[in-house]
Amino acid sequence: xxxxxxxxxxxEEWCKGCGICAAFCPKNVLKMEGNKVKAVDRDACNxxxxxxxxxxxxxxxxxxxxxxxx
Amino acid sequence: xxxxxxxxYFRMDKxxxxxxxxxxxxIVTRAVIKAIDELELDKDKVCIVSGIGCSSRAPGYLDFNxxxxxxxxxxxxxxxxxxxxxxxxxxxxxxxGDCSAIGGNHLxxxxxxxxxxxxxxxxxxxxxxxxxxxxPTTPTGDKGTTAPYGNIDKGFDICKLAQAAGASYxxxxxxxxxxxxxxxxxxxxxxxxxxxxxAVSVCPTYYGRKNKKGDAVKMMEWLKDHAVNVAAAAxxxxxxxxxxxxIGELYHNPQPEYTEEYKKxxxxxxxx
Numbered sequence: 595x596x597x598x599x600x601x602x603x604x605x606e607e608w609c610k611g612c613g614i615c616a617a618f619c620p621k622n623v624l625k626m627e628g629n630k631v632k633a634v635d636r637d638a639c640n641x642x643x644x645x646x647x648x649x650x651x652x653x654x655x656x657x658x659x660x661x662x663x664x
Numbered sequence: 665x666x667x668x669x670x671x672x673y674f675r676m677d678k679x680x681x682x683x684x685x686x687x688x689x690x691i692v693t694r695a696v697i698k699a700i701d702e703l704e705l706d707k708d709k710v711c712i713v714s715g716i717g718c719s720s721r722a723p724g725y726l727d728f729n730x731x732x733x734x735x736x737x738x739x740x741x742x743x744x745x746x747x748x749x750x751x752x753x754x755x756x757x758x759x760x761g762d763c764s765a766i767g768g769n770h771l772x773x774x775x776x777x778x779x780x781x782x783x784x785x786x787x788x789x790x791x792x793x794x795x796x797x798x799x800p801t802t803p804t805g806d807k808g809t810t811a812p813y814g815n816i817d818k819g820f821d822i823c824k825l826a827q828a829a830g831a832s833y834x835x836x837x838x839x840x841x842x843x844x845x846x847x848x849x850x851x852x853x854x855x856x857x858x859x860x861x862x863a864v865s866v867c868p869t870y871y872g873r874k875n876k877k878g879d880a881v882k883m884m885e886w887l888k889d890h891a892v893n894v895a896a897a898a899x900x901x902x903x904x905x906x907x908x909x910x911i912g913e914l915y916h917n918p919q920p921e922y923t924e925e926y927k928k929x930x931x932x933x934x935x936x
Contacts, residue, residue: 605665608679612686612868617881646667647842648884650690651680655667 598659599641602633608653615645615654624654673697673707675727683718684792686880688839688865692786693722695842695863696755699849710753713742715767718793718867719759719786736767739774742781750923753853756783760801761791764820768800771822771860775829778857779922784849785822785860788867796870807874826860827915833859834915839866840887841911848913856921864891864909 602623611629621638624631624645631654633639646655666676674697683689700710710728714720716735723730729752733741738756746754763771763785774781790808791797798808800820807814823834833855837845845863852859866872866883877883894912897905 603665610680610685612880614686614880614884618884644842647694648691648839650683650687650839650880652666652670652674652690652694653680655670658668 599643600657600659601636601639601641602645602654603657604631604633605653606630608651610651610653612650614648614650618644618648620644669694669697669701673701673727674725678725681721681725683721684867684869686866686868686883687718687792688788688867688880688884689719689722689786691839691842692719692784692845692863692865693725693757695837695845696722696757696784696849697726698846699853700755702846702850703853705753705853709751710755711742711745711749712755712757713738713745714757715759715762716793717759717762717786717791718788719757719865720762722757722786736762736765737770738762739767739770739781739783742783743770743774743777743779746779746781746923747926750780750927754781755853756781758783758785759791759799760785760787760789760822761797761799764800764822764825771826772829775826775831775858775860777922778830778832778919780856780858780924782849782852782855782859783861784852785862786865787822787862788865788871789819790867790871790874792867792870796874802871806871808870809874822860822862823914826858830858830919831860831915832857832917832919833913834862835860835913836862836864836909836911838864838887838891838911840884841891844893844911851913851916855916855918856924857919858922864911 616624623639625634712723715738797810798815835848868880891911
C-alpha cells in the first residue's frame with residue numbers, strides 16, 4: 595500500500611518569500627509572485643519533496659492522497 | 665495546512681518562527697526532527713538543549729523536553745542531564761559562536777569524555793542574533809560588523825576540533841544537502857558516545873549581506889558548488905579540492921561512553 599502524493603500544499607501566511615523552493619524545483623512547478631510562492635504548474639510535479647525539505651519556514655509540503663490499494 | 669511531521673513535533677502555537685527570510689536554521693531544525701522521526705524515538709525520552717543565539721531558539725519551537733540555557737553552556741547543562749538520566753536521548757542545538765567561542769571549553773571536554781550527547785552546530789559563520797559580529801567560523805578575510813576590513817583570524821573546523829578532543833562521531837552537512845544532513849544527524853544519534861554534526865547554514869541577513877554573497881538562493885547555490893562529499897573527495901586530486909569543503913561522515917570510531925563507564929565504576933564500588 596503506497597501513499598499517493600498529490601503535489602505541493604502552500605501555507606501562504608508562513609511563506610517569507612526567500613525563493614529557495616522555487617529556485618531548486620526540478621520541474622519548475624513553483625514560482626515566486628509578489629514575495630509569495632505559487633504552484634503554477636501543479637501537473638508537472640513529480641513529488642520529489644525537495645521544496646518541503648528545504649523550506650526554512652515549513653510553508654510548503656507534499657499532500658498525501660488516498661492510500662492506493664493496488 | 666501543515667505537514668504531519670511539523671504537527672507531530674512542533675509547538676504549533678509558537679509557529680511561524682521568527683528566523684529571518686531565507687535563514688537556513690529552519691531547514692536544519694526540520695532535519696533534526698526528521699532524524700528523530702525516522703528513528704521513532706519516544707518524544708518523552710528526548711531532551712533538546714540549547715545555548716544562546718539564533719540557533720538556540722530552535723528548542724522553543726519543538727515539542728520535547730527542552731531546555732534553553734546560558735550562552736555557550738548548552739553542553740555543560742546537557743552533560744548534567746545525561747549524567748542524571750542516562751536513558752534520555754540528549755540532543756544539543758548550538759551555533760558556531762555558542763559552541764566554538766564562548767562554549768569552546770565545554771565542547772572539547774564533552775568530546776574528551778565521549779559522553780552520549782549528539783550536538784548539532786547550526787553553523788552560519790556569524791553571530792546573527794547580536795547583529796553580525798564575526799565568529800570563530802567566519803572564513804579568513806570575510807567581513808562582520810566587528811571586522812569591517814575583513815577578519816584576519818583563521819576559522820575553526822568544528823569537526824576536526826571535536827575529533828582531536830575525542831569525539832567518536834563527526835560529520836558535516838549543509839542546508840542545501842538536507843537529505844544527507846538528516847542521515848548524518850540520525851547516525852550521530854545512533855552513535856553511543858559524543859557526536860557532533862556541523863550543519864552549515866546560511867545567514868543572508870548578516871553574513872550574506874556583509875560579504876556580498878547574495879540572497880538565500882545564491883548562498884544555497886554556493887553550498888551546492890563548494891561542498892564535496894568525503895567519498896568523492898578521496899578520488900579527486902588536491903588541486904580540484906582547493907576552495908572546497910568536505911561534507912559527509914568525517915570520522916566514526918566508537919569508544920566507551922562516559923555515563924556507561926561511570927555506572928560500571930559506581931556498581932563495582934557498591935559491590936565491594
